[in-house]
Amino acid sequence: MTEHTLTVAGVAVDPRHWIGGERVASAGTFTDVSPIDGRALGEIARGTPAEAAAAVAAAKAAFPAWAATPRAERARILHAIADGVEKRLEELAIVETTDNGALLRSHRRGVMPRVAHNFRFFADWSLTLDHEDFETRGHTNHVSWDPAGPCVLITPWNAPLMLATWKIAPALAAGNTVVLKPAEWSPLTASLLADIAAEAGLPAGVLNVVQGYGSEIGDALTSHPDVRRISFTGSVPTARRIAASAAPHLTPLSLELGGKSPLLVFADADLDLAVDLAVEQYDNAGQVCLAATRILVEETVAEEFTRRFVAKAGALVQGDPREEATDIGPTIHPRQLDRIDGFVRRAVEAGARAVIGGHRVDERSYAPTLLTEVAQDSEIVQEEVFGPVLTLQTFADEDEAVRLADDTRFGLAATLVTGDRERADRVTGRLTAGTVWVNCFFVRDLKAPFGGSRHSGVGREGGTWSFDFYCDLKNTVTAPKGWNDHG
Numbered sequence: 217m218t219e220h221t222l223t224v225a226g227v228a229v230d231p232r233h234w235i236g237g238e239r240v241a242s243a244g245t246f247t248d249v250s251p252i253d254g255r256a257l258g259e260i261a262r263g264t265p266a267e268a269a270a271a272v273a274a275a276k277a278a279f280p281a282w283a284a285t286p287r288a289e290r291a292r293i294l295h296a297i298a299d300g301v302e303k304r305l306e307e308l309a310i311v312e313t314t315d316n317g318a319l320l321r322s323h324r325r326g327v328m329p330r331v332a333h334n335f336r337f338f339a340d341w342s343l344t345l346d347h348e349d350f351e352t353r354g355h356t357n358h359v360s361w362d363p364a365g366p367c368v369l370i371t372p373w374n375a376p377l378m379l380a381t382w383k384i385a386p387a388l389a390a391g392n393t394v395v396l397k398p399a400e401w402s403p404l405t406a407s408l409l410a411d412i413a414a415e416a417g418l419p420a421g422v423l424n425v426v427q428g429y430g431s432e433i434g435d436a437l438t439s440h441p442d443v444r445r446i447s448f449t450g451s452v453p454t455a456r457r458i459a460a461s462a463a464p465h466l467t468p469l470s471l472e473l474g475g476k477s478p479l480l481v482f483a484d485a486d487l488d489l490a491v492d493l494a495v496e497q498y499d500n501a502g503q504v505c506l507a508a509t510r511i512l513v514e515e516t517v518a519e520e521f522t523r524r525f526v527a528k529a530g531a532l533v534q535g536d537p538r539e540e541a542t543d544i545g546p547t548i549h550p551r552q553l554d555r556i557d558g559f560v561r562r563a564v565e566a567g568a569r570a571v572i573g574g575h576r577v578d579e580r581s582y583a584p585t586l587l588t589e590v591a592q593d594s595e596i597v598q599e600e601v602f603g604p605v606l607t608l609q610t611f612a613d614e615d616e617a618v619r620l621a622d623d624t625r626f627g628l629a630a631t632l633v634t635g636d637r638e639r640a641d642r643v644t645g646r647l648t649a650g651t652v653w654v655n656c657f658f659v660r661d662l663k664a665p666f667g668g669s670r671h672s673g674v675g676r677e678g679g680t681w682s683f684d685f686y687c688d689l690k691n692t693v694t695a696p697k698g699w700n701d702h703g
């Protein structure tokens with residue numbers, strides 16, 4: 217504990233940056249507020265371009281030794297980080313819930329175990345990367361997965377530690393060093409991770425955390441000539457700024473962005489399953505990039521679907537995310553609540569009807585909302601709300617279903633509910649989406665590629681695709697001749 221240490225839900229959190237293995241303060245701070253009750257949790261270091269540059273310098277200095285560390289040793293340290301996450305799982309869960317308002321039970325049972333799994337999975341996967349050599353006219357082609365260098369990782373607030381570690385783990389396993397910039401609305405667990413990584417034996421400078429506003433330090437990170445990779449998860453407008461900032465040095469980018477994903481319910485579907493999957497889209501108060509916010513239902517079952525949906529959604533418990541019984545917690549920030557309300561108001565003014573919800577519950581939460589009578593080209597159908605707001609449209613046949621489903625600028629995910637396997641194959645083949653779920657949602661193997669098409673992103677991460685991004689692949693072609701030993 218130092219004079220700087222905050223106590224959040226009984227857990228000590230250092231609000232300063234973590235640069236080169238040391239805590240570093242900034243002259244300024246910003247106030248971190250809990251979405252649960254609007255209470256100030258503490259003052260967080262407000263990074264400037266100077267701290268951003270110091271973090272990149274630390275990552276650059278630490279790179280040669282970490283890159284030269286045998287993969288198996290790097291993997292051992294990543295497993296030790298996973299051990300540390302598991303040991304402090306309860307603390308991480310309560311701090312994350314206090315900081316971003318997502319359900320404590322999800323953090324305990326789903327999110328934090330997945331954080332540990334991110335480290336274990338990518339540690340193990342890095343050991344499988346060697347391919348067999350190829351041979352061409354007696355020449356050997358040997359492919360090596362060289363670490364690229366310092367990586368800048370920038371993450372959003374809706375799943376802070378999960379999304380950060382989904383990038384940190386493969387970047388480190390590949391032999392890179394990292395500068396993480398967590399979102400200013402949820403900065404705390406990144407700081408705890410820095411402690412855990414240091415305790416696990418990760419050398420100084422291999423992982424650095426810089427706190428602050430993206431608008432103030434983002435450019436210093438993304439335009440830095442020593443940065444070799446930028447992986448960003450967040451909104452489309454920020455992605456455009458980052459791409460422009462990275463352009464002068466042609467720094468490779470991975471962009472995981474927003475979505476407006478469809479959930480298609482065909483008349484041959486198990487309707488109860490369809491309703492369960494539809495109601496699941498209110499998880500995390502709708503603040504999920506993958507959420508299937510556009511429900512498209514075949515006309516003949518639309519009335520029955522709506523009836524069952526309203527009954528099921530009506531049973532959701534909205535309230536304090538720390539309570540076991542709560543299904544929907546608060547929205548991250550009053551500004552986000554205003555944004556959600558603005559979308560719904562404009563939709564209603566344009567003719568939409570709120571079947572359920574359509575209003576704030578209090579100054580922190582928005583009621584789960586279902587809007588019908590929405591036009592395909594309307595804002596509410598085309599733009600990401602990032603709140604508990606779903607639209608419902610009907611379709612007459614498969615062609616119309618596909619046309620509506622595919623008609624946005626996004627391409628992150630799609631969910632189909634159908635009892636007909638051939639239909640599932642046909643429709644899947646016609647949709648533009650990084651992930652398609654058939655009769656399920658959210659389940660995913662970390663070995664599989666993840667990302668979005670169109671404005672939902674650039675590139676894929678996951679399994680070998682993560683290492684494709686975080687490595688400089690090198691093919692060494694060796695001739696059978698020219699050796700002194702004539703061998």
Ligand code: NAD
Nearest residue numbers: 371372373398399430431434450451454457472473474505
């Ligand atoms: P955001 O774009 O406002 O911010 C994301 C991060 O970018 C934050 O850390 C922020 O500080 C930083 N940032 C802001 N300006 C910057 C700049 N000029 N340079 C560098 N960094 C800058 O997004 P958000 O509101 O935090 O997150 C919500 C968005 O994230 C939604 O659009 C959601 O769909 C998307 N998201 C996508 C995925 C995915 O995997 N595809 C996952 C979660 C969230």
